Amino acid sequence: MKIKVLSRNPDDYARETKRDIQRLPRNYDPSLHPFEAAREYTRALNATKLERVFAKPFVGALDGHRDGVNCMAKHPGSLSTLLTGACDGEIKIWNLASRDCRRTIQAHTGFVRGMCVTPDHSNFLSIGDDKTVKMWSLTSPDDGEEEEPVHTILGKNIFTGIDHHWKDPTFATCGQTVDIWDHARAEPLRSFSWGVDSLNCVRFNPIEKHYLASCAADRSIILYDTRGSSPLRKVILNMRSNVIAWNPMEAFVFTVANEDHNLYSFDIRRLTSPFNIHMDHVNLHHMYIHYTLILAYILQLSRYILHLKLSIQ
Numbered sequence: 001m002k003i004k005v006l007s008r009n010p011d012d013y014a015r016e017t018k019r020d021i022q023r024l025p026r027n028y029d030p031s032l033h034p035f036e037a038a039r040e041y042t043r044a045l046n047a048t049k050l051e052r053v054f055a056k057p058f059v060g061a062l063d064g065h066r067d068g069v070n071c072m073a074k075h076p077g078s079l080s081t082l083l084t085g086a087c088d089g090e091i092k093i094w095n096l097a098s099r100d101c102r103r104t105i106q107a108h109t110g111f112v113r114g115m116c117v118t119p120d121h122s123n124f125l126s127i128g129d130d131k132t133v134k135m136w137s138l139t140s141p142d143d144g145e146e147e148e149p150v151h152t153i154l155g156k157n158i159f160t161g162i163d164h165h166w167k168d169p170t171f172a173t174c175g176q177t178v179d180i181w182d183h184a185r186a187e188p189l190r191s192f193s194w195g196v197d198s199l200n201c202v203r204f205n206p207i208e209k210h211y212l213a214s215c216a217a218d219r220s221i222i223l224y225d226t227r228g229s230s231p232l233r234k235v236i237l238n239m240r241s242n243v244i245a246w247n248p249m250e251a252f253v254f255t256v257a258n259e260d261h262n263l264y265s266f267d268i269r270r271l272t273s274p275f276n277i278h279m280d281h282v283n284l285h286h287m288y289i290h291y292t293l294i295l296a297y298i299l300q301l302s303r304y305i306l307h308l309k310l311s312i313q
Contacts, residue, residue, distance in 0.1 A: 085112025
């Protein structure tokens with residue numbers, strides 16, 4: 001009488017620790033899996049497509065600053081023009097197409113806290129730790145001429161944020177208060193305060209151009225109307241917000257970047273709670289957002305996903 005004994009190697013099916021995945025036996029007979037090659041090819045193709053969809057390749061670097069870059073501003077009329085401000089008070093104007101520096105300006109003493117370009121695209125404004133607001137020409141000076149500001153405003157406190165009106169020759173700065181300035185005056189047209197020690201960001205609404213919003217150090221977001229004499233409304237979050245951006249298509253919607261690693265979208269008609277919370281950031285202390293870039297990325301991603309679904313079908 002013959003007896004056949006099954007012999008198995010425990011290393012092929014036993015787990016080394018309790019956290020390991022349970023190993024299952026598999027039959028590699030091709031007659032039992034006639035569509036295995038087609039399935040594996042489809043999975044590999046989908047994985048390659050998804051990898052290209054979510055890839056973030058490094059394009060290039062703009063080298064030249066001697067200290068850390070503290071702020072940036074884009075030109076509203078030229079996609080290839082970028083302005084950067086460093087911690088040593090230096091401002092550089094870059095050409096993104098050729099990736100070279102066109103101008104270097106020693107603008108401030110200390111940090112450059114913010115910059116913005118005027119609507120007529122002829123000048124730009126900068127603020128720094130030296131309590132000054134300076135207007136510079138975007139046109140390079142002639143040979144032999146020194147870089148001099150077109151206009152200089154001396155403030156009483158340090159400015160931490162600046163933004164220009166979308167049409168009128170006025171701009172807003174924030175620090176201990178939110179001040180509305182005119183290009184031709186050295187004193188603010190209007191000042192807003194709501195018992196806050198300091199404010200770190202201010203933004204004009206691109207549609208309802210008389211409205212603006214700011215982020216404060218007491219974890220609050222404050223709304224203003226330049227036609228009034230006092231702030232409009234205020235909402236307080238659990239942690240401080242760093243940057244605010246208005247929706248360019250819906251005048252009543254804005255998004256703030258908060259220190260709890262989330263983005264909160266609010267409707268100014270119902271400020272009791274955000275209508276959308278965007279969660280995916282990890283350990284980010286300063287998040288800068290721009291609605292145009294977000295919408296362009298979402299549109300491009302939706303096109304890729306739609307193309308991927310069609311190819312899979």
